[in-house]
Amino acid sequence: MMMIMCRGLAAGALVAALGSCSETKSPSVATTPATTPSPAPSGAPVCPTQKLAFTQEHACDNDGSVEFCLEATDTAAQNAVRALAPDVQFQPGSRGRARCSASQTLTLIPLNERDCPAHHGPASNEAWSRLCALAALGQVREIVATWYE
Incomplete structure (x- = not known):
């Protein structure tokens, strides 16, 4: 005791x-001595889930894409996004669900059948890793689901 x-x-x-x-x-x-959990291995990616308005289980609850805002003049950020998601769509002048300001560009990341094997189901591990990498970019404040109205 x-x-x-x-x-x-x-x-x-x-x-x-x-x-x-x-x-x-x-x-x-x-x-026996108390043990503490080992920290994540050095260099292991950490998903900034506080920037994602959904979990992996609900990442495909959308109309086929997710979206966020980038500063319209930040070509370095746009290139970083393009490197992670070559099928990115930039829509300057649109506010979207992400509520971009006039100085920002709405950025859409399409999710296909490989990303979302079940319509409105969970994202594949590969798609989730990509979304986490996008959220980890300093210029990305929040990623939300796209819903067309």
């Missing part, structure tokens, strides 16, 4: 102070 002894700590400070608390161990029970 292991007991953590901390005196005089407010509940909010308890977590922060756990490292400085003393441990009292019962001599009759052996304990």
Whole structure:
């Protein structure tokens, strides 16, 4: 049995102070050291899901594409998007669901049958990786589903 002894700590400070608390161990029970999860391998891509208005399970809940805004004059950003999604469609002057401003270009990324094996179902792992790579671009603030009205 292991007991953590901390005196005089407010509940909010308890977590922060756990490292400085003393441990009292019962001599009759052996304990194993706590393990912490290993961090992601160095260089492993991390998907910035906070920039995606959908999950992988719902990435294909759209009318055939997803969209976001890019600054109209940022050709470097447009080239970076084109490198990740050669079938990108730029629509200057359109606001779209992404609500682009007058100084931005609506950017559409089509999703085909390989990307979305089931209509309105989950995205394939390859398509999700591509969407994550697009979301990771600093110039992309949010990627939303395209719905034509």
